[in-house]
Amino acid sequence: MASRKGSHQSRGNGDKYSVLLPTYNERENLPLIVWLLVKYFGESGYNYEIIVIDDGSPDGTLEVAEQLQKIYGEDKILLRPRAKKLGLGTAYIHGIKHATGNYVFIMDADLSHHVSGSPREGGYDLVSGTRYRGDGGVYGWDLRRKLISRGANYVTQVLLRPGASDLTGSFRLYKKEVLESLVERCVSKGYVFQMEMIVRARQGNYTVGEVPISFVDRVYGESKLGGNEIVSFLKGLLTLFATT
Amino acid sequence: MTKLLEWVFGVSVIGAAWALVTFDLLNLRLPVAYKEVAWPMPVYLLVVFGCYSLATVGYRVATFNDCEEASKELQDQIKEAKEDLRKKGLKM
Numbered sequence: 001m002a003s004r005k006g007s008h009q010s011r012g013n014g015d016k017y018s019v020l021l022p023t024y025n026e027r028e029n030l031p032l033i034v035w036l037l038v039k040y041f042g043e044s045g046y047n048y049e050i051i052v053i054d055d056g057s058p059d060g061t062l063e064v065a066e067q068l069q070k071i072y073g074e075d076k077i078l079l080r081p082r083a084k085k086l087g088l089g090t091a092y093i094h095g096i097k098h099a100t101g102n103y104v105f106i107m108d109a110d111l112s113h114h115v116s117g118s119p120r121e122g123g124y125d126l127v128s129g130t131r132y133r134g135d136g137g138v139y140g141w142d143l144r145r146k147l148i149s150r151g152a153n154y155v156t157q158v159l160l161r162p163g164a165s166d167l168t169g170s171f172r173l174y175k176k177e178v179l180e181s182l183v184e185r186c187v188s189k190g191y192v193f194q195m196e197m198i199v200r201a202r203q204g205n206y207t208v209g210e211v212p213i214s215f216v217d218r219v220y221g222e223s224k225l226g227g228n229e230i231v232s233f234l235k236g237l238l239t240l241f242a243t244t
Numbered sequence: 245m246t247k248l249l250e251w252v253f254g255v256s257v258i259g260a261a262w263a264l265v266t267f268d269l270l271n272l273r274l275p276v277a278y279k280e281v282a283w284p285m286p287v288y289l290l291v292v293f294g295c296y297s298l299a300t301v302g303y304r305v306a307t308f309n310d311c312e313e314a315s316k317e318l319q320d321q322i323k324e325a326k327e328d329l330r331k332k333g334l335k336m
């Protein structure tokens with residue numbers, strides 16, 4: 001494989017990126033996302049580490065993570081597993097404790113996010129991936145799903161006026177101290193938690209930037225957007241409306 | 245102030261102004277035209293908001309980007325990744 005010019009120079013500005021990957025049954029996707037991250041960071045020359053937080057996946061995700069650790073090194077792949085499924089917020093708290101970077105990347109391990117631009121420009125406290133602006137978008141979504149997504153986002157914008165176009169995405173880059181401070185304040189679960197993070201970031205006067213992302217529908221595994229999801233989304237939205 | 249309180253406050257202020265004009269609560273003796281315009285305003289504004297919402301969401305659904313190239317790129321990368329990982333000794 002031909003190496004790109006400059007790919008072996010490290011950027012000497014001292015920034016290090018910690019990628020937090022909470023996983024649950026991502027045995028198939030984990031090696032692929034790790035490979036992609038190693039490729040992108042390797043080419044960019046930035047210093048990085050990947051922290052895999054597995055919640056006791058029964059499909060052997062941790063075992064695959066251990067193999068990846070042997071391939072890429074223990075300084076690049078850190079394993080911080082937990083005994084059982086304990087939720088996203090606590091996974092981030094757990095991951096931050098072991099992160100040595102000054103920037104923290106949050107993303108799903110299921111390959112659904114694909115970013116074209118660079119999220120690092122602008123010096124923002126928090127950069128959020130958006131499907132709704134620029135050349136962000138989706139792949140493999142039928143009309144029903146698009147309608148629900150845009151409709152829910154519209155209701156969110158009207159009620160919360162959050163200053164960010166996409167609240168339910170989970171592709172984000174935080175300054176480490178900003179993430180620490182926000183995670184402590186947020187009480188919701190699941191992707192309402194992601195929404196709450198951005199709302200609280202705005203309240204705390206942190207600067208929020210956006211970068212377009214392509215959301216490619218789950219390549220492996222099932223997608224979850226049933227009636228239950230919609231109801232719990234609305235409940236979460238109304239809770240945020242009444243409490244923030 | 246929470247968003248809910250902001251809304252309650254905003255609606256109260258507008259509601260009070262509307263009631264004041266429509267029912268002449270302070271005996272201001274405004275021209276009849278003011279009352280006639282003010283009276284249907286709440287329903288009118290709701291309808292306008294409803295139409296605006298439908299148009300906005302409709303427009304956004306219609307212009308929702310479909311990322312064909314991203315999907316193709318991802319598929320290629322997955323192939324490349326699997327090949328490379330197999331060479332490096334990963335057993336999937």
